[in-house]
Amino acid sequence: MPLFIGADYEKTVVSPYPLKMRAGRARRYRYGSVTEVVPRSPSGRTRPERTRDAGQLALVLIVVTALVSALGVPWLAIASGCAILFLAMTGRRRRAAQPGTVALPRGDAADVLYAPQERAAYGRAVATARRVRKTWPALHHMIDPDEADRGLTTALRDLASVLARRQQIRRLRDELEQAAAHGLAPDSPAARALAEQRDRVAELWRESGDDANRILAAVHAAAVAGENLIRELRVHQTARDAELAISRLTAAAGPASDAAPELAGRTAAVIAAYRELTGG
Structure with a gap:
């Protein structure tokens, strides 16, 4: 049976059923039958900043709606799509700015540690x-x-x-x-x-x-x-x-050969013969 573990700043929730976030966003890491829900850090954007961003986004979407409508596309369909996009993006930014909080599951199957x-x-x-x-x-x-x-x-x-x-x-x-x-x-x-x-x-x-x-x-x-x-x-x-x-x-080494001593002996003999010849 799977197990889901979520820990935020106020509690730890352990449940046999998937956990949802009450606020903020979270990353999920799965290890076998265990899934850990780790809240993400808030984005840090204040409400005035989010309001300003929403206004800029709305202005861009209005311009896009006007331009596409000028091409003959029904404006109602464009406006509906832009409205959905606006709500989705502003909602995502609002959730990103909130501290991550794990929602309490319904029923008594979960254990909550405070x-x-x-x-x-x-x-x-x-x-x-x-x-x-x-x-x-x-x-x-x-x-x-x-x-x-x-x-x-x-x-x-x-x-x-x-x-x-x-x-x-x-x-x-x-x-x-x-x-x-x-x-x-x-x-x-x-x-x-x-x-x-x-x-x-x-x-x-x-x-x-x-x-x-x-x-x-x-x-x-x-x-x-x-x-x-x-x-x-x-x-x-x-x-x-x-x-x-x-x-x-x-195995690769084998017995040592006498090649080196023989070479040294021959070299010494040649040098000695040369010295005798030049000395004579």
Whole structure:
């Protein structure tokens, strides 16, 4: 099942269905069955600048309409086309100037993370998942990419659910901590009931932390194992290539000949004979 992950300046949305933008524009990057929706930076053009650009565009379209109408083309068709073009271009520029914001999907299928702690943890998991996927091409003869993709996508989906639950527990824990400053006697029924609920929330907090850490550790371990194996395979291949090269060099070398010493001896003999001849 595909998974869509979108993160803007205020939240992270994880959904099994495609994500849309509420404002601004976004780039989409697909990694297997996971698609990341990354909002683009605003264009920076102010509203007065966009209004000026729209006026200039409208003037150009009016001139084009007049010129084409003079050629006998029905002006209504030209005006309709220019109006559609004007609305499309101004709408595109308006969206480009807005900060990118991911729209919340309908229904309860999506998990939405608002707390900075949970968003940061999920961001690290997504980055680590990219590292895992980068190892698959080199390990294609050892793993089933489709099965690995399903497992990794499921891990990211489960982690989003755990972190969404954890941020709810965080809010409840904070509310109970604020309520603890009630000034009641510790042995009062209300104080005892509050203490009991705080203990239950603390247990849920520990359990959610353990679940999240287990998934994060598993994804990290998969990335490290794949990267280490690739390094080991590369070193092994380098050693094999070196062994073959050494074997070829050894076979090509053969026993050393006496040509060089013989040449030196003959040269020395010629020089000695020449000296005797000239000296005599």
